[in-house]
Amino acid sequence: MTTQPRIVAIVPAAGVGSRMQSSTPKQYIELQGKTVLEHTLNKLMKVGEISAIKVAISAADDYFSTLAINKQVISTVAGGRERADSVLAALGAIEQQSPDWVLVHDAARPLVCAHDIENLIAQCCAAKQGGILAAKVRDTIKRGCNSEDDGEFIDMTIPREHLYQALTPQFFPYELLRQALRDALAAGANITDEASAMEWAGHPVRLITGRSDNFKITTPEDLQLANFLLAQQVTEFV
Numbered sequence: 001m002t003t004q005p006r007i008v009a010i011v012p013a014a015g016v017g018s019r020m021q022s023s024t025p026k027q028y029i030e031l032q033g034k035t036v037l038e039h040t041l042n043k044l045m046k047v048g049e050i051s052a053i054k055v056a057i058s059a060a061d062d063y064f065s066t067l068a069i070n071k072q073v074i075s076t077v078a079g080g081r082e083r084a085d086s087v088l089a090a091l092g093a094i095e096q097q098s099p100d101w102v103l104v105h106d107a108a109r110p111l112v113c114a115h116d117i118e119n120l121i122a123q124c125c126a127a128k129q130g131g132i133l134a135a136k137v138r139d140t141i142k143r144g145c146n147s148e149d150d151g152e153f154i155d156m157t158i159p160r161e162h163l164y165q166a167l168t169p170q171f172f173p174y175e176l177l178r179q180a181l182r183d184a185l186a187a188g189a190n191i192t193d194e195a196s197a198m199e200w201a202g203h204p205v206r207l208i209t210g211r212s213d214n215f216k217i218t219t220p221e222d223l224q225l226a227n228f229l230l231a232q233q234v235t236e237f238v
């Protein structure tokens with residue numbers, strides 16, 4: 001009988017949400033009666049393959065303790081200066097759980113579809129290689145450049161056949177990711193997602209197509225659309 005791999009989820013939730021220009025950190029803004037973080041955690045709790053969830057929160061966070069969450073499954077760790085530092089702290093905090101795989105998902109992506117997460121896990125476990133949810137770029141992509149006077153102008157059009165937006169979750173073998181992240185950060189590499197650490201370390205990363213409405217809540221204009229879509233998701237199975 002084959003044993004199931006042990007999968008632990010990490011949720012980076014220690015940011016200040018500066019681009020949201022809100023006094024409340026964006027992961028604690030309420031939409032449809034729940035905080036963004038609660039929506040995100042509820043989605044992860046729907047995925048049966050996930051055995052535990054570690055949430056990286058700011059040392060100054062006094063919101064998390066007010067949430068009504070399942071503390072049997074969900075625990076916290078102090079995050080770090082950058083997102084990658086928070087993820088690395090969480091990786092250290094889950095070591096004693098002996099995870100085989102780790103699934104990292106932004107607190108600020110509450111619209112993720114549980115089916116997409118299950119598909120990511122299934123495809124990566126079958127291939128024995130890590131991967132990320134990604135959305136194919138649909139618009140024409142331009143690279144800008146500054147001109148002598150103010151404003152930016154088009155420098156060139158980027159061929160988009162193989163361009164993707166990296167989403168989360170990002171799903172990797174635990175030891176490989178932890179070592180890659182440690183080494184990449186120590187080398188001063190610019191790490192904005194887990195995949196960039198794995199790429200830096202030379203590991204293959206699969207692109208698994210996910211829904212494009214799994215966007216990261218970042219600026220005030222994102223809230224209205226997120227609220228609308230969450231209301232739709234209440235009535236649909238996602």
Ligand SMILES: Nc1ccn([C@@H]2O[C@H](COP(=O)(O)OP(=O)(O)OP(=O)(O)O)[C@@H](O)[C@H]2O)c(=O)n1
Nearest residue numbers: 012013014015016017018019081082083107108
């Ligand atoms: N030091 C940090 C910075 C970010 N994050 C988390 O990483 C996710 C994605 O980061 P981002 O959207 O950049 O969040 P913030 O850093 O909070 O936003 P901003 O850049 O606008 O300040 C968020 O869930 C955020 O809480 C984190 O855990 N630790």
Ligand SMILES: C[C@](O)(CO)[C@H](O)COP(=O)(O)O
Nearest residue numbers: 083106166167168192193216
């Ligand atoms: C991890 C991520 O959401 C993938 O697109 C993105 O890199 C986070 O970037 P941010 O600057 O921390 O929001």
